Amino acid sequence: MPKTEVFNREDVLKQATEVFHTKGYNATSMQDLVDATGLNRSSIYNSFKSKQNLYVTCLKVYENKYQRIISKLLLESNSPINAIKSLFNIYLKESLSDNTNKGCLIINCKSEMANQDIAIHKFLLNNQKGTLQLLEDLIEKGQKDKSINKNKSKEAYALYLFSSMQGFRMTSILVNDKNQLQGLIQTTLQNLK
Amino acid sequence: MPKTEVFNREDVLKQATEVFHTKGYNATSMQDLVDATGLNRSSIYNSFKSKQNLYVTCLKVYENKYQRIISKLLLESNSPINAIKSLFNIYLKESLSDNTNKGCLIINCKSEMANQDIAIHKFLLNNQKGTLQLLEDLIEKGQKDKSINKNKSKEAYALYLFSSMQGFRMTSILVNDKNQLQGLIQTTLQNLK
């Protein structure tokens, strides 16, 4: 009986994410989203409820994308330390290919919204928890196979890497030199060896 | 002949900075600034030209504040590595005492505005250049007095610390546990020893 959605939800979210990523939440207007997606205003509200809800949906899609990337990477890597290195290299590659220097959507979100919106605050806490857990598991393995030293606990190293990744993604907004960024990754990881 | 400004410019900038710091640039309205400063709309425009110009002025005041803190700290510290440690500890202290978890004004600015406003982009580049130069000088001294190892060049370690500081300040937005943050500083600095 019902007429069904004609647009491709995945595409629309991709386009909306691109806008939020480039301009941030507050600088993105509903008109920007209408223009970027080609959808009608009311279709957006019909399908995504509100600007804030659409934003959170984009965050989750973005989060999922990286979770899939990381999972794949873990399977491909022969050792935990190489998996970590590959992860940094993905950030490096993305940064170098992004001419608009947008940085990371989730880090931008944290900077702009963490203390302003409780739903987003919750999302960020959950994202952090998951990332730390994943890193802890990796480090535990690395410390067992001796590719990572035992100077610090897995919890300490996980937080270190979590923090380093945020630093790297912030740094690579204004530093676009490949050698410098590769050096930064090396320096960061030398701490674990 | 002229009637002179009655308000205290320093106070007004402090109040405006607080608003920008808490809400970010785009979420801060002129009304917010009027409310926070107690100034009249037209007085703000008269004295600060525009919202964007006021924002940049606040950024510069904030930057100066830290430059003064760091200078003082360099004089007080007996060694470069301790100066660096003290700097991280200042960030730690600020983070723990900031119940609103605002993060760093300049990092928030980079995340929100670096790719949106060329005047701000320029400010950020200059800020980065100054910070890196200061860190390089410190590291050079540390490598001379052997408190910092020579595994990497002073340029590489300066970028590492610059990046680590950004990571730390991002991390401390959602991690408020003193022990964890102290551990993070330790882990970060162990790399230099």
Next chain:
DNA sequence: ATAATTTTGAAACGTTCATTTCAAATAAAA
């Protein structure tokens, strides 16, 4: 075909935005 249900388009909602205007108040210099 018809009925049922949803999406769509266009316009309008009331609010808030950054900025401007301008006369009144103010204060230093003459």
Next chain:
DNA sequence: TTTTATTTGAAATGAACGTTTCAAAATTAT
């Protein structure tokens, strides 16, 4: 005290904001 330059207050500017409304179009099942 008058002149001169500036700051102030309050109101207004027009544009943009996020969201709602609702009739028309569209699509599927009967």
